[in-house]
Every structure is written in C-alpha cells, then in structure tokens.
Amino acid sequence: MFEVEEKTRVDAIDRTLYDFKDKLDPALIVDSGLTEDVVRQISKEKNDPEWMTEFRLKSLKTYNELDIPNWGPPIDGLDMDNIVTYVRPKGEMSAKWEEVPEDIKNTFEKLGIPQSERLSLAGVGAQYDSEIVYHNVRKEVAAQGVVYTDIESALKGDMADMVRSHFMKLIPPSEHKFAALHGAVWSGGSFVYVPKGVSVEIPLQSYFRLNAPGAGQFEHTLIIVEDDAYLHFIEGCSAPKYNIANLHAGCVEIYIGKNSRVRYSTIENWSKNMYNLNSKRALVEEGGTIEWVSGSFGSHTSYLYPMSILKGDNSRMEYTGITFAGEGQELDTGAKVVHMGRNTSSHITTKSISRDGGKSNFRSEVSIRHEAENSKSAVTCESLMLDDQSRSDTIPVSDIRNSKVDIGHEAKIGRISEDSIFYLMSRGLSEDDAKALIVGGFAEPIAKELPVEYAVEMNNLINLEMKGSIG
Amino acid sequence: MSYRINTIPMPTWNHLKVNHAPDVFERNADRSGKIGSYIVSSVFEDMISGAGAEFDSDVKANVSVIRTRSVAAKSGNNTFVSEYKEGVIRECVEVFEGAEAELVQIIESDNAEKLDLLTQVYAHKNSKVKLYLLNLSGIGSDARSGVAIKTEENAEVEVVRVAIGSLHALYGIRSDLVGDNSHCNITTAYLADNDEVLDMNDSSIFYGKETFSEIKAIGLLSGRAYKTLRETVDFRRGCVHAIGHEGEDTVMLSDDVRNITTPLILCGEEWVEGMHAATTTRLDDDMLFYLQSRGIPIRDAKRLIIESRFSPVIDMISNEDIKNRVMKSIGERLDALSEL
Numbered sequence: 113m114f115e116v117e118e119k120t121r122v123d124a125i126d127r128t129l130y131d132f133k134d135k136l137d138p139a140l141i142v143d144s145g146l147t148e149d150v151v152r153q154i155s156k157e158k159n160d161p162e163w164m165t166e167f168r169l170k171s172l173k174t175y176n177e178l179d180i181p182n183w184g185p186p187i188d189g190l191d192m193d194n195i196v197t198y199v200r201p202k203g204e205m206s207a208k209w210e211e212v213p214e215d216i217k218n219t220f221e222k223l224g225i226p227q228s229e230r231l232s233l234a235g236v237g238a239q240y241d242s243e244i245v246y247h248n249v250r251k252e253v254a255a256q257g258v259v260y261t262d263i264e265s266a267l268k269g270d271m272a273d274m275v276r277s278h279f280m281k282l283i284p285p286s287e288h289k290f291a292a293l294h295g296a297v298w299s300g301g302s303f304v305y306v307p308k309g310v311s312v313e314i315p316l317q318s319y320f321r322l323n324a325p326g327a328g329q330f331e332h333t334l335i336i337v338e339d340d341a342y343l344h345f346i347e348g349c350s351a352p353k354y355n356i357a358n359l360h361a362g363c364v365e366i367y368i369g370k371n372s373r374v375r376y377s378t379i380e381n382w383s384k385n386m387y388n389l390n391s392k393r394a395l396v397e398e399g400g401t402i403e404w405v406s407g408s409f410g411s412h413t414s415y416l417y418p419m420s421i422l423k424g425d426n427s428r429m430e431y432t433g434i435t436f437a438g439e440g441q442e443l444d445t446g447a448k449v450v451h452m453g454r455n456t457s458s459h460i461t462t463k464s465i466s467r468d469g470g471k472s473n474f475r476s477e478v479s480i481r482h483e484a485e486n487s488k489s490a491v492t493c494e495s496l497m498l499d500d501q502s503r504s505d506t507i508p509v510s511d512i513r514n515s516k517v518d519i520g521h522e523a524k525i526g527r528i529s530e531d532s533i534f535y536l537m538s539r540g541l542s543e544d545d546a547k548a549l550i551v552g553g554f555a556e557p558i559a560k561e562l563p564v565e566y567a568v569e570m571n572n573l574i575n576l577e578m579k580g581s582i583g
Numbered sequence: 584m585s586y587r588i589n590t591i592p593m594p595t596w597n598h599l600k601v602n603h604a605p606d607v608f609e610r611n612a613d614r615s616g617k618i619g620s621y622i623v624s625s626v627f628e629d630m631i632s633g634a635g636a637e638f639d640s641d642v643k644a645n646v647s648v649i650r651t652r653s654v655a656a657k658s659g660n661n662t663f664v665s666e667y668k669e670g671v672i673r674e675c676v677e678v679f680e681g682a683e684a685e686l687v688q689i690i691e692s693d694n695a696e697k698l699d700l701l702t703q704v705y706a707h708k709n710s711k712v713k714l715y716l717l718n719l720s721g722i723g724s725d726a727r728s729g730v731a732i733k734t735e736e737n738a739e740v741e742v743v744r745v746a747i748g749s750l751h752a753l754y755g756i757r758s759d760l761v762g763d764n765s766h767c768n769i770t771t772a773y774l775a776d777n778d779e780v781l782d783m784n785d786s787s788i789f790y791g792k793e794t795f796s797e798i799k800a801i802g803l804l805s806g807r808a809y810k811t812l813r814e815t816v817d818f819r820r821g822c823v824h825a826i827g828h829e830g831e832d833t834v835m836l837s838d839d840v841r842n843i844t845t846p847l848i849l850c851g852e853e854w855v856e857g858m859h860a861a862t863t864t865r866l867d868d869d870m871l872f873y874l875q876s877r878g879i880p881i882r883d884a885k886r887l888i889i890e891s892r893f894s895p896v897i898d899m900i901s902n903e904d905i906k907n908r909v910m911k912s913i914g915e916r917l918d919a920l921s922e923l
Contacts (some may be wrong), residue, residue, distance in 0.1 A: 183594040183602070331774050473597055474769050482838055497853035504850045506859075507595045512842040515835035525818075525850045525857040 130350040130381050130410075132222065135325050138241065144326065145193045148172060151296050154198045158264060158299065163276065166250040171285040171295025178289040185413050185442040185473070190387045195359050197297040199241040199324040207248040207261055218242050223350065225319050233346075234314035235260040239331055241324050242299040253312060253525035259305040260316055263332050266303035273303040275303065278334060282365040282393045282421075290361045290415075294330050298363065301331035304345065308338040308369070315344040315377075320362070322351040322386075328359035335376075339397075346377045350410070353383035357412070360386055366394035366402065370424065373401040377562060382410035384440055389415045398424030398453065405561045406433040408445050418473060419448040422456040422484075428460040434558040437470030437502070446475035446508075450485035460491040463558055466502035476508040480517050487514065490519040496554060532556050585612065586637035589755045589784035590725070593849060600801050601811060601845045604782040608727060608753045610699070614671060616647040623651055623675045626705045626768045633755025633784045633854040634701075634727030639729060640741050642671055642701040650674045654679035654710075662902070663687065669696035669724075674704045678710040678738075682910040687905060690748065695724030699782035702730045706738035708762065713741045714802070715900055719912040720748030722779065736762030736791070743899045745909055746773040746781060747916050755784040760794035760825070772798040772896035775808035776921055786847075789822035789855070799830040801892055804840040806921040815847040824855040835893065836922035885923050 138155060145465035153170050155165040179565050180187065203213040204205045209226050210217075220226060220238050229236040235249030237260070239420050244262035253260070259271060267275050287297035302318045304445040351358060360382060368374050374394065382388050386410040394402040404418045431447040449458040464472040474493045506523045536546035587603040594602040632639050647670040654661050654677070662685040665674060669692055678684045692698055706712050718726055726749040731741050746752055752775075758767035767787055776779040787796035798814045816827030831844045849859040866888055874884035893913060900906040917923065 126617065179644075183596060321824075473593075477596065477599060485838075495848075495849055495850065500851070500853050502851075502853070505593055506848045507591075507593055507845070508847075508859075509599050509601055509843065509845045509859070510593060511599060512835065512844075512862070512863050513840065514838050515833075516838075517841065517863060517865070519861075519863040521859065521861045523846065523848050523857070523859040525848050526855055 114179040114331070120507045122286040123492050131352050131383065134219055136324055137202065137215070138199045138324065139202045141196055141324070142198045144196045146172070146175070146197060146296070150197060151301045154297055154299065157198070157200065161267065164267065169294050171292050174285045175289060175296055177479040178292055180289060181415070183487040184415050185444050185471070187413055188411070188450045190357050190359060193456040194326060194356065196324065196327045197330065198242055198299055199327050201240045201245055202558045203245060205244050205247055207246070209246060210246050214558070216245055219321060219323070223321070228317065232314065233311055233317050235316040237262060237302045239318065239320045241299045241322060241327060242329065247391065255573045258310060258312055259303065261303050263301045263303045263334060263442065263524045271303065271305060274305070274336065275334065278336060278365065278367060280363070282395055283363055283391050287391070288320065291363065291391050294332070294363045294391070297328070298330045298332045301333045301362070304335040304343065306337040306341045306343050309340045311342040312344070315346050316399040317346040317348065320347070320349040322360065323356060323505050325354040326356045326358065331451035333362070334382045335366040335374065336372050337368050339371060341369065341372045344375040344377070347517055348379050350381040351386055354385050356385065358383070358386045360388045360390060362390045362471065366397045368394060368400040368402055371398045371399040374402070375403040375405065377405040379407045379562070380410055384412050386409065386411045392418040393421070394418070395421045395423055396429065397428040397476040399426045400424060401428040404433070404447065406431070406445070407562065408433070408435045408443050411443060412441060414443040414445055416445045417448050419450070420458065421450045421452065422458065423452050425453040426455045427453055428456065431460045432558055432561045434555055435462070435464040435472050437459070437464070437471060437472040439468035440470040442473070444475060449489065450476040450479045450481065451487040451489065452481050454483065454485045454486055455487065461557065463554060464491040464495045464504055465498065466495070466504045467498040469501040471503040472504040474508070478510040478519065480512045480514050480519065482513045484514050485516045488518045489520070493523045494554070495525040497525065535539070548568045586635070586641070587814050588634050588638050589753060589782055589813065590635055591784065591845060591847060592786065592815055592817060592836050593726055593847060595845070598841070603815065603844055604753055605780065607751050607780050608782065610641070610697070614645045616670060617645045618647060618649065619814050624677055625651070627675050627703045628713050630699060630705070630731035630733055631757060632703070633757035633786055634729030634753065635755065637705045638727065638755070639701055639731070642673055642699050642729070645671045646673045648672045651678040652684070652686070654682045654684040654770065658682065658750065658857055659846060661685060664689070666691060667691045667698055667700060669698050671699045673701045676712070677705045678707060680708045680710060683711040685713045685901070687902065688717065690718040690726055692719050692720040692724035692726060694721050697725045698727070700726070700728045700799045702728070704730070704732045704876070705733045706732070708735045709737045711739045713743070715905070716742065716744040716754070717905070717909055718746050718748040718752055719909065722750050722777065723747065725750045725913040726753045728755070730756040732756070732758035732767055734758065734760050734762055734765035734767060736764060738762055738765045739855050740767040742767070742769045743896065744771040744898065745767065746771060746783070747913060750778070751780045753782045754815060757791065758787045758796060760787060760796060761790045761793040764793045765791055768796060769798045770896055770899060772893045773800060773802040773810070774916055775804055775810050776916070777806040777808065779808050781808065781810040783811065784813040786817060787827055788819060789818045789825040789827060790792070791822050792825070794825045797828045801896060802831070802833045802887055803892070804833060804835040804842055807837070807839045809841045811843040813845045813847070813850065817849040818852045818855045818857060820851045822852050825855045827855070829858045829859040833863045834866055834889070835863060836866070839870065882923055889917060
C-alpha cells in the first residue's frame with residue numbers, strides 16, 4: 113500500500129507581466145520563409161558592407177545543406193516557410209527614451225527597463241522585433257573607453273575591423289542549422305568592448321522584445337573584453353503569446369582576455385509559442401573567468417547550452433542555471449565546456465522543476481583535452497518532479513583525455529527527503545514551515561547569483577504555496 | 584552491419600560519438616555455422632538486451648549455439664558454467680518462482696576470434712539469480728555481449744561483470760524491473776589498455792513499485808584505450824518509490840586514453856529517487872607516497888592500489904576456483920600493463 117500524501121502546490125509562472133501585445137505596425141516586414149531574395153532584402157535594408165552580404169548568402173547555403181538536429185526535443189511545429197525573419201519597427205535607434213515611438217516606449221516601460229537603467233545599470237540596449245530602438249551607456253563608463261552600442265553601428269564605425277575579425281568566428285554558421293540560419297538573417301543585438309584594465313562595476317543590459325506574431329528574432333551579441341578587465345552583462349527577453357510559432361535564434365559570442373572576468377546573466381521569459389534555439393559561446397584566455405547565470409522559464413521549446421572554451425592556462429568557468437518547465441513546454445538546457453589549457457576548472461550547477469506535464473532536460477558536455485593537465489570539473493544537477501505527468505531527464509557526457517585531472521559528476525532526481533523534514537521539525541519548525549524552507553532553498557543557490565531585481569522577479573515567478581509535502 | 588548497437592535511449596550531440604557504439608563492432612550480416620530453427624520459451628520473445636533489439640535479432644538469426652536453462656524451486660545444483668571462445672551464442676535462463684540460480688559465463692577467446700553472445704534472464708516471482716559475465720580473453724579478440732533481464736515481483740538479479748579482455752569488447756545489459764519490489768544490480772570491474780576499445784551500455788528500466796537498481800563500475804584505463812560507458816536509470820510512470828543509483832570510479836594512467844562516460848537519468852514518475860555520481864582521477868599520490876615510504880617499490884605500490892580497487896568486485900564471485908582464475912587473469916594483465 114502506498115499512501116497518497118497531500119502535495120505542495122507550485123503555481124505556474126505568472127506571465128501577465130509579459131503577455132501584452134502591441135498592435136502590429138512595423139515600418140517594414142519581409143515575406144515569410146527563407147529564400148535568397150529575403151536574405152538579400154535584409155542585407156540591403158540594413159545597408160550591410162559587401163562582405164556581410166556574402167557572409168549571409170554563404171550562411172544560407174550552409175543552412176540548406178544542414179539537417180535539423182536529430183537528438184533534441186521535437187521542433188516539428190516550427191515551419192520556416194511561415195516565419196518572418198525581419199520586422200523593422202518604426203523609428204530610428206535613439207539614446208533618449210523620449211525619442212522612441214510611444215507604443216514601443218510604453219512596452220519597455222511596462223517591462224521596467226528604463227526604471228532599471230536609472231537605478232542599477234551602466235548602459236541599456238533595447239531591441240523591438242528585429243532592430244535596436246534604444247541604446248545608451250553612462251558617460252563615465254564611456255569615458256573609460258568602454259564601447260556599448262548596437263552591433264550594426266559597430267559594424268560600420270570605428271570598430272568595423274574588430275567586428276569583422278570576430279563575428280561568428282566562435283560560433284561559425286557551419287556549427288549547426290540554426291547557427292547557419294542566424295548567419296543568414298541576423299539583425300540587431302549589441303556590441304561591447306571593454307579595454308584593458310577597465311572594470312565596469314555596474315552591469316550593462318540588453319533587452320529583447322519580440323512583438324510580431326510568426327516572426328523570428330536573430331540578434332547578435334558580440335562582447336570583447338581585453339586583459340585584466342571585468343564586465344557583467346545582463347540579457348533579458350520576452351514576448352507575448354500567439355497561436356502561431358515564433359522563433360528566437362540569437363547568437364552570443366564572448367572573448368575574454370587574460371585575467372579578465374565576465375559574468376553573463378540571462379532571464380529568459382519567452383512566450384509559450386516560442387522556439388528558442390539560441391547559441392552562446394565564450395573563449396577564455398589565460399587566467400580568465402566566464403560565469404554564466406541562466407534562468408529559463410519561457411518558450412515552447414528551448415535548445416540552450418552556453419559553451420565555454422577554456423583555452424588559456426588557469427582559466428575558469430562557472431555555470432549556474434535554473435529551468436522551470438510547465439504545461440506544454442520542453443526546455444532542453446545545460447552547458448558545455450572544453451578544457452584546453454592547464455589548471456583549468458569548471459563548475460556546472462543546475463536545478464530544474466517540472467510540473468503540469470512540462471519536460472525539463474539537462475544536457476552537458478565536459479571535454480578535457482589532451483593538454484589540459486591538472487584540470488578540474490564538477491557537475492551537479494538536481495531535479496524536482498512535481499507530478500507524474502511531467503518529465504525530467506539528465507543527459508551528461510564527459511570526454512576525458514588526460515590522466516592528471518579530477519572530474520566529478522553528481523545528479524539527483526526525486527522528492528524532498530523526509531529525513532530533512534523530520535530534522536527541521538525536531539528543531540522546532542512546523543511541518544509546513546520545514547517543507548517551505550526546503551522547497552524555497554531548492555532555487556535559492558541560483559537566485560543569489562542573479563542581479564537582485566531578477567532574483568526578486570524569479571521568486572515571484574516561482575510562487576511556492578506550501579501545503580503538505582512536496583511530491 | 585547495417586544497424587546501430589549499444590544506443591542510448593535519449594541521444595545527445597552527435598560530435599561526442601556516444602549515441603551508439605563505434606564502427607569497429609560491425610559484423611558481416613550473414614555468418615557461417617548457424618543452426619536451423621529452434622524454439623525457446625515465449626517469455627524471452629519480447630525481451631531486449633542493452634546492446635539493442637537489432638543486435639538481438641542478428642544473434643537470433645545467426646545463432647550457432649543455443650542453451651536454455653530452466654530452474655525450478657527445490658532443484659539440485661543450480662550453478663551453470665559456460666565457457667565461450669567464438670561463434671554466435673544465445674543463452675536463455677528462466678528461473679521459476681522461489682528458485683535460485685547462478686550463471687557463470689567465461690569468455691576466453693584467442694586472438695582474432697569473434698564472439699556474439701546474447702543472454703536472456705527471466706526471473707519469476709521471488710527468485711534469485713546471479714550472473715557472472717567474465718571476459719578474460721586474449722587482447723586480439725572481439726566480443727559483443729547483450730544481456731536482457733526481466734524481473735517479476737520480489738525477484739532479485741545480481742550481475743557481476745569483469746571486463747578485462749578482448750581488443751574490441753562490447754557489453755549491453757538491460758534490466759526491465761517489471762514486478763513490484765524487484766531488484767537488479769550491475770557491478771563491473773573493467774580494464775582497458777593499448778588500443779583496446781571498450782563499449783558498455785547498461786540500463787535499468789523501472790516499471791514496478793518499490794523497485795531498486797544500482798549500476799556501478801570501477802575501472803582502469805591505460806595506453807591508448809578508448810572506453811565508453813553509458814549508464815541509464817529510466818523511471819517509467821507508475822514505478823512509485825523506485826530507487827536507481829549509478830556510479831563510476833575511473834583511474835586513468837595515460838594521457839592517450841579516451842574516457843567517455845554518459846550517465847543518464849530519465850524520469851517520468853515523481854515518487855522516485857535517482858542518483859548518479861562519477862569520478863575520474865589519477866592514482867592517489869599520497870597513497871603512493873605512503874606505500875613507497877613503507878619500502879614498497881613504486882610499480883608494486885601502483886599495482887597494490889589497483890588490485891585493491893578491483894577487489895570489492897572480484898570478492899562478489901562466490902566460486903573460489905573461478906575467483907582465482909579471474910584474479911590470475913587480472914594479474915597477467917597488470918604484468919603487461921603499458922603504463923604501470
């Protein structure tokens with residue numbers, strides 16, 4: 113006989129904050145589908161340099177040659193013939209919110225972006241559909257030589273050579289089908305350059321909002337941090353829900369110089385009709401550090417695995433992520449790390465919660481190359497299943513080619529330990545309080561890594577209502 | 584061979600080359616020496632080994648030796664020892680309610696010999712089965728072994744695998760824990776050296792309530808060995824209070840080794856506990872230093888540490904003669920180890 117215990121109810125994420133729609137009123141919208149004509153039209157509209165036009169067309173060819181991934185969640189509902197790859201909003205990019213078209217400005221006001229900028233950010237980029245509509249950086253930060261601008265401006269300005277020598281070099285279009293798609297139709301995104309020895313003490317943030325139904329967003333973020341520098345970059349994204357598929361296939365490339373540190377925080381709140389097929393990669397030189405902090409809450413289907421290449425000796429990587437998969441969602445997330453340098457270290461910590469039939473997959477790769485002597489890696493993933501309609505799968509892989517290493521991996525799926533509840537009750541807590549403490553503590557290691565306003569938001573998103581034991 | 588073998592139930596990135604075994608394990612589609620038609624108990628028909636349904640079909644179609652064992656409660660000597668060198672073998676073991684059986688399979692192939700072995704174990708209610716799969720082959724041989732296990736209520740199956748032989752060695756064990764409160768543990772000691780390819784795919788699928796499985800492996804890799812270990816615990820909906828543990832502890836002696844591990848936990852039921860823990864390290868420097876400080880030469884010290892790592896697995900072999908034979912084989916392999 114098995115007792116049926118009363119369960120903790122964990123509410124679904126409240127999406128009302130993000131689920132408002134603006135009337136579709138673009139300045140330009142290309143035909144749906146992916147053809148050479150569409151790619152040429154995008155390139156012309158964006159006034160690309162010639163090499164970029166060629167790059168796009170070559171990427172399109174690669175896209176047509178590559179197969180859909182055969183290992184991840186199904187993406188049958190995504191039909192590229194029905195996806196609009198470029199939607200230009202009205203207005204030009206501005207460094208003043210008052211110059212942003214009223215409806216778009218209101219959207220970002222509702223999302224709290226200007227308020228955050230005033231309170232706690234060194235610079236903000238805001239993208240609406242396919243183009244950046246607002247970009248600004250504090251004068252004192254710019255005075256340090258920090259460049260934070262939309263990538264189109266960087267592509268044509270003083271940074272043009274740097275952009276050209278780094279653009280899609282870490283994630284080449286041949287990497288996978290959706291990297292090739294990105295190479296063909298990318299638009300928008302941010303460029304960050306931090307000079308040697310400069311520490312950007314306050315975070316920069318780019319926010320991506322996709323409003324158009326049936327559209328794709330393909331922003332490109334390129335971050336170059338020279339030696340002995342520091343940057344915290346925050347990425348936020350959201351969209352209202354439609355009855356047709358939307359697509360996000362962004363690309364983030366981060367170059368981290370010697371002894372530099374970059375923290376890249378993401379809160380992903382796409383709507384549940386979104387296919388989020390994003391690519392992120394960092395190259396870390398000697399003594400450098402990349403820290404990924406990732407919260408995945410939205411999307412219909414996600415493929416998201418930030419990759420770190422620890423090229424330099426003594427370089428480090430940390431990945432801290434939480435995934436919350438609810439009804440109708442399959443969120444396939446995780447991280448990859450390649451240890452190339454000596455004395456490199458990586459630490460991957462993830463938590464996932466699945467409820468109401470949601471599917472949460474954790475996938476990881478730890479590769480220790482032949483030369484990576486004295487490297488260390490630790491992977492820890494924990495999953496909570498909140499009902500028997502949901503799924504939670506972990507698929508970690510380690511590939512080790514050096515004997516002088518210390519590699520550890522731990523995974524755990526299950527319910528909350530009754531022993532823990534008993535212990536807390538023996539210390540004077542009520543049963544409900546004990547359970548609330550344990551469940552609340554599950555996400556806490558991730559929340560404490562987030563910027564404070566996002567941590568508060570996350571705690572609001574995961575509204576834990578304690579009743580009896582967690583199942 | 585037109586099919587894939589040792590595939591994992593949920594594939595991952597293709598560039599990692601872990602989704603199935605490499606091509607070195609291919610065989611000719613049609614092999615000589617096969618026997619004509621034969622009949623086995625229907626309980627074996629829908630069982631699938633860890634090597635995969637296509638491997639099983641291949642063996643069934645090309646089988647050169649078939650062995651069936653039926654063990655009833657209160658029967659006499661229930662220990663079966665089989666020695667294999669080459670060929671296509673199918674061994675079916677049905678252990679009836681309340682019975683106990685020990686099955687020992689010793690693979691001792693010579694150079695260039697090839698063996699395909701499909702083992703199917705059906706454990707009825709309250710039965711207990713021990714399966715010892717011991718590959719002590721010469722290092723030029725080639726072995727593929729698929730094991731399928733199905734457990735009824737309260738049945739217990741213990742698999743002990745010693746994988747220290749063959750140039751190309753492939754093992755796939757799958758246990759279907761159908762009956763409530765049934766158990767299956769898979770414990771492995773492996774050693775691969777030189778250019779050996781060792782490919783393992785072990786899984787436990789939990790259907791019954793309060794089922795339990797522990798899959799653990801202790802290994803040593805040297806030379807240019809290429810080892811892949813896939814472990815899966817798969818909790819199906821309804822297997823409430825099931826527990827599945829996976830673990831691996833590997834020591835690498837060489838920087839030319841390739842050591843791939845893929846421990847999967849697949850979970851479609853909330854009331855379960857699934858855990859995995861794996862470590863890959865070098866030989867413990869402190870322990871080596873201590874042993875040397877006691878006057879033990881470094882090679883002997885290394886050997887002592889390695890043998891002590893394997894001993895918990897070897898000690899699980901109840902038959903002293905067979906245990907001594909296994910220890911002798913391990914000793915010979917360690918004598919010839921390229922990196923010690």
